[in-house]
Amino acid sequence: MLDVPSTASLRVYVSEWENGRRPISTRYAKILRALLGITDDELSGRAATLAAPLAADGYDELMGRIDAARSVSLTMVQTFMDQTELFRTMDRQMGAASLVDQVTAHLATLEDALTFAVLPEARRPVARALAGAATMAAWQALDVGAVERAWRHYELGKRAAQEAEEPMYLAHATAEQAYVLCDAGRAPMAVQLIRDAQRLGGKAMSPRLTAWLYAAEAEICARAGMPDDCLRALEKATRSLPPGAEARDPDMPSIFLNEGHLTRWRGNALALIGDDEAVSSLYTALDNADPTFIRASAGMRCDLAQAHIARGEYDQAHEHLRLARLIASRTGSVRQRRRVEQLTQQL
Known part of the structure; x- marks a missing residue:
């Protein structure tokens, strides 16, 4: 007492x-x-x-913040989403390392807006914007090596997606979270999580997101030492992908996937399981790569190095690792630098 x-x-x-x-x-x-x-x-x-x-007991301030949250219109929500898109574009071209403070402030603003929004019609649009921003921030955190922060951001994104009643956003956040487990050496658990993401998305998923999830499953199955499952998932991804050159999913702004991207992803998975077809797929993807996806090019170079190592072609592997190291250093990608070092040890 x-x-x-x-x-x-x-x-x-x-x-x-x-x-x-x-x-x-x-x-x-x-x-x-x-x-x-x-x-x-x-x-x-x-x-x-x-x-x-007693007038200064905190209620006035609380009601002021609630009233301010009511004024967050659909126009303001779109502004939040436009900011997320700007950060996503900067990340692709420059890397995530220089964006940490800006993205953290962006997430805090969205969380605040959701915390003090009261009624569902005000909360759902903000929750949707937060789900997209949190998932983007999580992938950036994973790229710079902040794995616990990445995990927490994914959890935030999943909660926001559930509140927004957006199964596609929930499936995407869950699927990307599987990569944290995979990078931590828990690939079998990651396979379970990526398949759970497909279940969570259900019939609400767009064809492009469905293809993206199958491609992610193929890569994670490859890393789990499950080649047959990998090949089956690749076939499902190919069947699900809409035809044409368009890569952006209009229903899921963070998803970029067309035949060229899937060719690269296929090469990645085949390289991981030691399939000889990986080299041709990856060089085809390299020739057709979008030049604005600078950070992703480090991963493609690592994939090519892995495919050449599997064939005993060490000179080619050395050259791709040299280029991957330069790109990863330029973009500040801790995740890709770690992969470069792991592959270098195999030479």
């Missing part, structure tokens, strides 16, 4: 705390936390207002 001082003593102490003449000791901090129901951080910020009238 806490030993609370007399009212007269407390008045003296409060006056001294307010005027800065006495610090709040550990003992009284414990008492005040219990009496006021606040944290240490809140206590340090409220020491000067402990004797304030």
Whole structure:
């Protein structure tokens, strides 16, 4: 039980705390936390207002933030999504390392908007924007080696997608989260998670996202040492992909996948299982690669190095690893640099 001082003593102490003449000791901090129901951080910020009238009890500020959240219109939500798209474009071309602070602030703004939005019609659009931004931020965090931050961002993205009632966003965040497990050496668990992502998406998924999920499953099965499952998933990805050169999924802004991208992904998976067809697929993808996907080109060079190593063609592998190392250093990709070093040890 806490030993609370007399009212007269407390008045003296409060006056001294307010005027800065006495610090709040550990003992009284414990008492005040219990009496006021606040944290240490809140206590340090409220020491000067402990004797304030009841009108300043926090409700005015809370209602102000709720009222402000009501003014987040669909136009503002679109602005949030446009910012996410800008960060996504900058990430593709320059890497994630230089965007950490900006993306963190962007996520905090969206979380705040969702926290103080009350009614579903206000919350769902913000939750959808947050789901997309959190998943993007998670992949960037994974790329720069901040794996726990990546995991937490994926969890945030999944929660936001569930609140937004957006199965496609939930499936995408869950599928990308499987890569964290895969990179950590838990490929069999990652296979289970990627298949669960397909279940979560269900019939709501677009054909392009469906193809993307099967391609991701193929890569993760390859890394799990499941070549037959890998090949079956690649076939499903090929059958699901819509025809034509268009890569962007209009229903899922973060998904880029056309025949050229899938050819590269196929080469990646085949290289991982040691299939001789990997080299031709990867060179075809390299010739047709989108020049704006600069960070992704490091991964393609690593794929080619892996395919050449499997064939005992070490000179070609050395050259692709040299280029991959340069690109990964330029974009600040810790994930790709780690892969370069792992492949270099095989030479």
